[in-house]
Amino acid sequence: MSATRSPRRTAQATLAPPSAHDAKAAIGYRVRTGTATAVLLGGPTTSPRVLTRLQVPLCDADDPDVRQPYHVVTEQDEARGMMLVRQTMKAATDLATRATEQLMKRAEEERRRVRAAGLVVGSDVDPASLRSLHVRAHALEGRLYRDAVEAALSACGLTCNVFVEREVVAQAAALIGKDPSELKGTLNALGRAVGRPWGAQEKMATIAAWVALVPK
Numbered sequence: 001m002s003a004t005r006s007p008r009r010t011a012q013a014t015l016a017p018p019s020a021h022d023a024k025a026a027i028g029y030r031v032r033t034g035t036a037t038a039v040l041l042g043g044p045t046t047s048p049r050v051l052t053r054l055q056v057p058l059c060d061a062d063d064p065d066v067r068q069p070y071h072v073v074t075e076q077d078e079a080r081g082m083m084l085v086r087q088t089m090k091a092a093t094d095l096a097t098r099a100t101e102q103l104m105k106r107a108e109e110e111r112r113r114v115r116a117a118g119l120v121v122g123s124d125v126d127p128a129s130l131r132s133l134h135v136r137a138h139a140l141e142g143r144l145y146r147d148a149v150e151a152a153l154s155a156c157g158l159t160c161n162v163f164v165e166r167e168v169v170a171q172a173a174a175l176i177g178k179d180p181s182e183l184k185g186t187l188n189a190l191g192r193a194v195g196r197p198w199g200a201q202e203k204m205a206t207i208a209a210w211v212a213l214v215p216k
Helices: 069-075 078-109 133-155 165-176 180-194 200-213
Strands: 024-032 035-042 049-057 113-121 160-164
Touching (some): 024 078, 024 133, 024 200, 035 078, 049 180, 069 078, 069 133, 078 113, 078 133, 113 133, 113 165, 113 200, 133 160, 160 165, 160 200, 165 180, 165 200
Parallel strands (some): 024 113
Antiparallel strands (some): 024 035, 035 049
């Protein structure tokens, strides 16, 4: 496998030092096949602030077999494919751990402590329930990268909740105590504060982090 890239930090808002009541933070990930978008969100829950964002490569994107190893298992060579599965899982976990540590260090620089994390994924379907081998391979790869990020967060001492993208806005609004339209408005305001990029991936990662800020 060729060398993988380190997480890339994007633009961030300038923040005043937090007061005692809002000196907590949370991390949100939107996980996709081979990559993730991460957001570090500072409290309080009632008025969160984006501290920084990362685009996190979870594999060597230039090698399609490494990025989609279950396609190799089902369509090419099972033994080689399973070797790639293990290789990709380890690389993805290492890269996500490195990114999480970077975000936690950033929180410390802002005199905040990361309390928890959240993930947004595209689907929660059980891959074994899918009859098409090709579709099942996609589902298994999605689960692989999700498992890698969860393992990274656990290695960093963080608990996390997992949400499915099509359900997360309604679920988060209920947990945060906002109307869904109000939640979307706050997301847009956060995007204006930090600038581009601010698309669907950043918004989903922010929602996951925002829910993680809610007091348990």
